[in-house]
Amino acid sequence: MSVRRGGELSGKQKAALLLISLGPETAANVYKHLREEEIEKLTLEIASVQRVEHGDRSRILEEFQQLAIAEQYISEGGIEYAREILQKALGKERALELVERLTSSLQVRPFEFARKANPLQILNFIQTEHPQTIALVLSYLEPKQASGILAELPQNVRYEVAMRIATMDSTSPEVVSSVERVLESKLASMTSLGTMNIGGLDALVQILNGVDRSTERGILDYVETTDPELAEEIKRRMFIFEDIVMLDPKSVQRVIRDIEQSDLLLALRTASEEVKELVFSNMSKRMVETFKEDMEYAGPVRLRDVEEAQQRIVAQIRRLEDMGEIVIRRGGSEDVLV
Known part of the structure; x- marks a missing residue:
């Protein structure tokens, strides 16, 4: 050239x-x-x-x-x-x-100023707004910020906002820009065209993963009375098998005792090295040797069977947490064991 x-x-x-x-x-x-x-x-x-x-x-x-x-x-x-x-x-x-x-x-995301602000400041700014407006703003914030704000909202508003985040699909740029200008007049208007995908189940799941267990349970109970299928889908997405790394050692040991060993053997087939290491570190030496030997010599299995085994283990973990038998460390709060 x-x-x-x-x-x-x-x-x-x-x-x-x-x-x-x-x-x-x-x-x-x-x-x-x-x-x-x-x-x-x-x-x-x-x-x-x-x-x-x-x-x-x-x-x-x-x-x-x-x-x-x-x-x-x-x-x-x-x-x-x-x-x-x-x-x-x-x-x-x-x-x-x-x-x-x-x-x-670039996709210059709206509400950039809000993502740099203290959650309490944002809370004071939006708590008197309509639940749909609050849901819109929270959908654009970092999950940890949104978790703190959601937990501080009045209970009836909190539940309504959570529902609106979960069922939010897309919002026109005009609406987002209008809300943005009200909240921060100095921020420039959006540059993208068409509709923007915000909110949705993934957004709510990330937010709920950061709130305390009481807030999470209250929101899920409310969603369940309104839309049981939606509540079940939220629960399914909130904790996956790989999230077992968020359990403390005693909780891991309790889970291992309560689940079918055949399920655990299957579940570990596609697990990350971090998960395997955590599980094996909470087993007896003889049990680890047996598991590793079985995994080494086991024949091929269907991925669907592995995923179903992981789902059964996750379901048991959720049940044990509901009973207060184990603790899942959450991003938005410090769990204190006493």
Whole structure:
């Protein structure tokens, strides 16, 4: 490829020259995060480069650095903050160009200011809003933040908000922007088009995994009286077999005693090394030897049988927790054993 001056290069050519300039090791790490199609196009572009002019290399590296800094400013303080800082450093024209390029390609999530705020401050800000509005805001927050806020809401509001998060599918950008402007007038409006997928079961599950057991049980009981199928699906997603690592050693030992050993043998077939290590560390030496021998010489089994065994173990873990016999360490609170 005959390399033209930096200002005339296409985006694909700049990307190729940037990877060449960064060296093979860094380029290889970048490749790990690209799609196969992108890798093919970049590889062809790189292969066509005969040499990189020093001036082009310097301009491309400088442009990349400016974009990286601009993206960092956006993630730290939002679009307006990035624009203000960049204008002081690079001038108005260059700052506007960088921000426009980034906001056209990045998914700049709304309510960025709220994710950096204290949960109690947010609570004071939204607790008098309609449950649908509260659900919308919580869906955009980090799960740990949303857990703390949800737990502090009045009980009737808490249950209603949880239901609305679970059943929320998509919300128009206009509605999100309207709520966002009310909560934070300085934050720029959204840049994405169409509808945005927020809320849903996964959002509620992450939030509930961070609240205390009493709050979780109250919300699940409420959902169960309104929509039993929804409640069952939430419970199923809240604790998977790999989450056994959240049990303390005594709880693991209790689970091992209460479940069918054949189920545990099956369940461990696809378990992570961390789970296996935890389980084996809470068995007797002879039992570990027996399990490992059985696992080594057992024939192939259906994945469905393994998953069903794991589900039976999870169900027993949930029952033991409901009975107060074991403790599951949760992200949003410190469980104290007495």
